[in-house]
Amino acid sequence: MAVSGPTRSTLDAASDQEVVARIRQDDGAGFELIMRRYNRRLYRIARGVLRDEAEAEDAVQEAYVSAYQNLGQFAGTGPLGAWLARITVNEALGRLRRRTAESRGLSLDDPQQAEGANFMAELTSPGPSPEQQTxxxxxxxVLEAAIDALPEAYRLVFVLRGVEELSVAETAECLEVEPATVKTRYHRARKLLQQHLAGLVQATAGEAFPFAGExxxxxxxGVFRRLGLCPPG
Known part of the structure; x- marks a missing residue:
């Protein structure tokens, strides 16, 4: 269901809470707006967990379907973006765990487990040459390869804090850990990356995992089709 003209303009200016209220009244245009507001963030979160573009898209779609079907559980006491991010993290982690159930994995409770060996084994992209520095x-x-190679617990925190710039509190809520744990893992993730990328981390972190309009x-x-809503357009 597409909305045009002044009505669409008014909807674009509405807060997340106002748009959610409209979605609860079966306003498909409101849900499309929410998706377009958060697609880039949720995709980059899912991509950071799964390290696969196509599966990240599928995970984001599944997260939106779940959010739509469980919108009544959103209390509105915190940011909608953080609520959606948590759903996406859970969906992506579930997929990752299913995918690696019979292979080597790292425990979120013990991210130090073989971190050095795993990081070096998975970091297949060499360090930048002087010519590449331009x-x-x-x-x-190179940065994306380094992020992908981080131990899982550190990778999740770095994507949420370093790439998506969520607050410590929002990241802790998404991952269901203490804020102090977020700070510790983020510090360690940055240290691991800086060992290989030096000063490039801060310069390019915001550009990792680009999200195109297509x-x-x-x-x-895809989400509208799965929910049986009128397609936007």
Whole structure:
């Protein structure tokens, strides 16, 4: 269901809480707006967990379907974005655990487990050459490889805090850990990355896992199709 003209303009300016109230009245345009507001964030979170673009898209769609079907559980006492992020983290982690059930894995409760060996084994992209230091695109790819190779617990915290810039409190809520744990893991993640990328981490972290408009449209259309809503357009 698409809304145009002044009505759409008014909806675009509405707060998340106001849009949620409209969604609860079966306003499909409101749900499309929420998806377009948070698609990039949720995709990058899922991509950071799963390290696979196609599966990350599927995870985001599943997270939106779950959010829509359980919207009554959103109390409105905290940010909608944090609530959606937590659903996405849980969906992505569930997929990751199913995918690696019979293979080597790291426990979120013990991220130090073989972290050095695992990080070095999975970091297949070499350090940047002097010529590559002028190419931000290449740096981004190297950084993404380094993020992908982080131990799982550190990778999740780094994607939420370093890439998506969620607060310590929001990250702790998403991962169901203490704020002090978030701070410790984020510090360790940055240290691991800095050992390989030096000063490039802060310069390119916000550009990791780019999110194109075509992917945004595909996620929105897929969620509407799965929910049986009128397609946006």
């Amino acid at each position: 190419a931000r695109g290449e740096f981004r790819r 992917r945004c449209d595909r996620i929105v259309a």
